[in-house]
Amino acid sequence: DARVTQTPRHKVTEMGQEVTMRCQPILGHNTVFWYRQTMMQGLELLAYFRNRAPLDDSGMPKDRFSAEMPDATLATLKIQPSEPRDSAVYFCASGSERTPSYNEQFFGPGTRLTVL
Amino acid sequence: KQEVTQIPAALSVPEGENLVLNCSFTDSAIYNLQWFRQDPGKGLTSLLLIQSSQREQTSGRLNASLDKSSGRSTLYIAASQPGDSATYLCAVRLDQAGTALIFGKGTTLSVSS
Numbered sequence: 001d002a003r004v005t006q007t008p009r010h011k012v013t014e015m016g017q018e019v020t021m022r023c024q025p026i027l028g029h030n031t032v033f034w035y036r037q038t039m040m041q042g043l044e045l046l047a048y049f050r051n052r053a054p055l056d057d058s059g060m061p062k063d064r065f066s067a068e069m070p071d072a073t074l075a076t077l078k079i080q081p082s083e084p085r086d087s088a089v090y091f092c093a094s095g096s097e098r099t100p101s102y103n104e105q106f107f108g109p110g111t112r113l114t115v116l
Numbered sequence: 117k118q119e120v121t122q123i124p125a126a127l128s129v130p131e132g133e134n135l136v137l138n139c140s141f142t143d144s145a146i147y148n149l150q151w152f153r154q155d156p157g158k159g160l161t162s163l164l165l166i167q168s169s170q171r172e173q174t175s176g177r178l179n180a181s182l183d184k185s186s187g188r189s190t191l192y193i194a195a196s197q198p199g200d201s202a203t204y205l206c207a208v209r210l211d212q213a214g215t216a217l218i219f220g221k222g223t224t225l226s227v228s229s
Contacts, residue, residue: 033217035219042219042220043205043207043219045216045217048215048216091160104162105150105217107152107159107162112157
């Protein structure tokens with residue numbers, strides 16, 4: 001059963017600490033997306049990658065957020081230093097341009113981040 | 117800038133009713149539109165995807181329609197059940213090249229037994 005996995009599922013940290021969230025896209029998918037969901041803003045794109053190359057990270061606060069894909073099976077989103085306003089649920093999604101359903105995105109369960 | 121709006125924000129119905137959820141978008145130049153379901157504290161489950169060249173898609177009791185020229189989509193749920201209670205999100209993609217989705221804020225549906 002192919003699915004996107006994310007770790008950790010929950011993270012509580014104190015302001016100023018570094019936070020790293022990880023995502024394993026569905027095997028064979030070549031696009032990976034990071035979204036953030038808050039009550040006020042809903043779901044918003046932070047960054048996305050195609051074939052491990054970053055294509056758009058305009059939704060990300062550059063001074064504290066960074067996103068990378070060290071290899072095709074791992075995407076990371078880091079926040080350093082974290083702030084209370086970063087509290088949200090962070091979703092990873094993946095898709096493939098090489099299959100009949102290439103334009104469909106599949107979402108992971110999310111990481112619920114609380115910054116105190 | 118593309119904006120996606122979903123009305124109503126919340127909806128409560130008794131079990132068995134047929135219902136319609138609405139989604140509108142400001143720029144008709146979309147590549148496709150996707151409907152998702154989100155249960156509390158969970159991720160997003162894709163329900164239906166409609167390509168810009170299509171008018172509707174069906175899956176079980178769900179039917180999604182797309183009127184690209186008027187910037188609207190509807191999700192029709194037939195014979196609603198308590199298990200349908202969730203938040204339903206509409207999202208559009210602007211072009212083919214694996215670009216990100218732009219989401220509405222969702223309609224939270226509650227179906228009472």
